[in-house]
Amino acid sequence: MRAALDVAPTETPVPPQQEIVIESPARGALLPNPFKLAGSIALTPPDKALRYRVTDGRGEVLGEGTIGVEGWPGESGIFSATIAYRMSLPGPARIQVIAADATAERTAQIPALTVNLPQGVSLMINGVATKARAEVVPRKPNIRFPITWNGWPRHLRITFDDDQLAEAFDPRRRQLLILPLPDYQTLFRGAEAESFGEAIRAFQALLAERPAVLSTEPLLLPASDLSQAMHAQVRYLEFGGGSGVRFLTHLTQEIHPLTASSLVYTFQGLTGDGRFYVAAYFPVTTTVLPTTTADISPAEHDAYKRDYLAYVEGIAQKLDAQPQSFTPALDALDGLIASLQIGDGVLSVEPLSANEPVGRATDLLNVRSGPGTRFRIIGRLAAGERAELLARSAGGDWLRVRSESGVVGWVSRNYVDTAFDIRQLPIQP
Numbered sequence: 001m002r003a004a005l006d007v008a009p010t011e012t013p014v015p016p017q018q019e020i021v022i023e024s025p026a027r028g029a030l031l032p033n034p035f036k037l038a039g040s041i042a043l044t045p046p047d048k049a050l051r052y053r054v055t056d057g058r059g060e061v062l063g064e065g066t067i068g069v070e071g072w073p074g075e076s077g078i079f080s081a082t083i084a085y086r087m088s089l090p091g092p093a094r095i096q097v098i099a100a101d102a103t104a105e106r107t108a109q110i111p112a113l114t115v116n117l118p119q120g121v122s123l124m125i126n127g128v129a130t131k132a133r134a135e136v137v138p139r140k141p142n143i144r145f146p147i148t149w150n151g152w153p154r155h156l157r158i159t160f161d162d163d164q165l166a167e168a169f170d171p172r173r174r175q176l177l178i179l180p181l182p183d184y185q186t187l188f189r190g191a192e193a194e195s196f197g198e199a200i201r202a203f204q205a206l207l208a209e210r211p212a213v214l215s216t217e218p219l220l221l222p223a224s225d226l227s228q229a230m231h232a233q234v235r236y237l238e239f240g241g242g243s244g245v246r247f248l249t250h251l252t253q254e255i256h257p258l259t260a261s262s263l264v265y266t267f268q269g270l271t272g273d274g275r276f277y278v279a280a281y282f283p284v285t286t287t288v289l290p291t292t293t294a295d296i297s298p299a300e301h302d303a304y305k306r307d308y309l310a311y312v313e314g315i316a317q318k319l320d321a322q323p324q325s326f327t328p329a330l331d332a333l334d335g336l337i338a339s340l341q342i343g344d345g346v347l348s349v350e351p352l353s354a355n356e357p358v359g360r361a362t363d364l365l366n367v368r369s370g371p372g373t374r375f376r377i378i379g380r381l382a383a384g385e386r387a388e389l390l391a392r393s394a395g396g397d398w399l400r401v402r403s404e405s406g407v408v409g410w411v412s413r414n415y416v417d418t419a420f421d422i423r424q425l426p427i428q429p
Contacts, residue, residue: 018043020050020097020104031093031108033130034084037067039097039104044069044077051098052081056088056110067097087113087126089335112339119156120343121178127332128282129160136347137177138404141379142187149196149223153183153382154404156347169222171251172264176280176340179221180347181270183382184277186364204270207243210236218245219268221279226251229258230312232319237267237334240341244269244278246334248319248326250312257296257304258315260289265330267337276342282333287325288318350386352419357389359401359418367409371398379407387411389420391428400428 019042025035037052048071054063063085071077079097090112097104116122117134125132135157142151152169156178159165165173181200188196203219214231229250236245246267250258267280290296296304304311323330352358361381368375371393381387387401390408399416402408413422 016042018099018102020099020102022095022097022104022106025095025106025108027106027108029108030111031085031095032111033087033113034082035108036080037083037095037097038078038080040076040078041069041071041099042076044071044073044075045099046073048073048077050079052083053096053098054083054085055094055096057092060088062086062088062093087130089126089329089331090124114339117158119347120345121156121158122339122341122343123158123176123336124339125160125336128328128336132158132160134158139183139382139385140405141407142192144192147223147225149188149192149199149221151187152222153180153187154347154385155179169224171220171224171226171266171281172283174282176336177222177278178342178346179277179279181274181277183384184221186382203268207236207245207270210245214245214247218247220266221268221277224251226253229255230316232316233323233330235334237269237337239269239278239337239339241273242269242271242276242278242342244337246280246337248284255308257293257300258289258312259293259296260285260287260291262289263319263326265326265328265333267333269337271342276346278340278342280337282328284326284328284330284333286319286322286327288322289315352417354419354421357418357420357425359387359389359399359416359420361385361387361411362415362417365411365415367401367403367407367411369409371400371410375410378409379403379405381411387416389416389418389422389425392422392425394427394429396422399425 022039024038025031048069049066050069052065052067055061063083067079067081069077069079088110090110093108093110095106095108112124113126114122114124115132119134121134137155137157139154140151158176160174199219206218214234217228229252232248234247244267248263248265250262251264263284263286265282265284269278361383363383365381366377367379367381369378381403385404387403389399389401391400397413398410399413400410
């Protein structure tokens with residue numbers, strides 16, 4: 001009988017396991033924009049590429065794409081790339097690196113993207129823009145036609161990213177305005193001043209009562225020739241030192257169907273001390289409405305033509321029912337408004353230089369066509385408004401000036417504060 005052979009059992013090789021390790025960013029770290037995404041992988045994919053995805057706490061995708069791997073297919077490799085993402089509201093973020101057979105995750109924190117503007121204003125722009133800038137807009141006098149309450153005081157305008165706004169005010173372009181209310185009121189005289197004052201008091205009453213439904217058109221400043229077709233998503237917000245109301249509307253001169261890009265988010269508010277009126281305008285899009293007029297259904301066309309008021313009321317109800325359908329997100333726009341801080345130095349008067357021919361009106365001051373009260377009034381300088389000094393009368397009691405809005409005329413020397421020696425100005429009869 002043959003003896004059994006003592007054969008050692010053979011071991012089946014264990015294939016290497018896929019594993020992805022994220023090394024940067026660190027777990028729980030603040031996530032700059034852009035940020036460095038780096039790590040290693042146990043088995044490099046055949047196409048030497050991985051997918052990445054960045055989401056916020058609500059699961060909204062903020063960025064996704066591919067990232068290359070350095071390594072031979074089937075062997076270990078490393079990856080590193082600079083990743084930009086769309087800023088959401090501050091809070092948790094999840095970063096995923098994905099292969100066909102494995103996924104790695106890392107949590108981080110989206111920081112507050114706060115901009116501090118040199119004029120003493122700060123605000124958070126997460127989910128709305130990547131940068132902001134502020135400029136002082138010169139006073140524009142009221143000329144009573146063609147729009148009631150036209151013109152505006154010297155004010156601060158904040159614009160976003162690389163937006164370039166025209167000189168004429170358009171509430172369908174994104175911007176935030178900080179308007180000195182007392183200076184605004186001095187633009188008007190007589191019946192216009194009375195009606196403007198009544199509008200401000202009615203707006204103050206609205207903010208005090210806070211109705212859920214806006215039964216009349218709320219005040220929108222600066223004034224324009226566009227009407228408010230409807231109101232949706234009405235909400236009252238607080239900001240640093242003030243409060244106001246935000247809503248979605250369609251601003252138009254004509255009656256036509258609404259599309260996904262027809263809407264404007266606006267906020268209108270007041271500081272508690274009455275110094276400033278705050279007006280913000282941001283175009284928004286929505287998935288609730290048709291993309292273009294060609295996408296409007298026959299039933300909607302029929303409703304629009306049959307009863308426009310009922311049609312826009314139905315649109316408002318649809319928008320109220322879908323608060324998450326907007327871009328930018330309403331939460332992001334509300335966050336910008338709520339973060340607004342207006343410092344004490346906003347629109348403060350710059351000191352006058354003895355080397356510059358510049359003066360400042362000490363009171364509301366008439367600008368006349370010639371050096372004397374017998375000449376007609378062609379404009380006004382608001383109290384505190386600066387003007388360039390161009391010439392003087394022979395006696396020196398009248399100065400020829402150019403206002404911030406470009407009006408050239410004569411003003412009384414008694415109501416102009418200047419550090420410049422007016423004797424250096426040329427004499428003009």
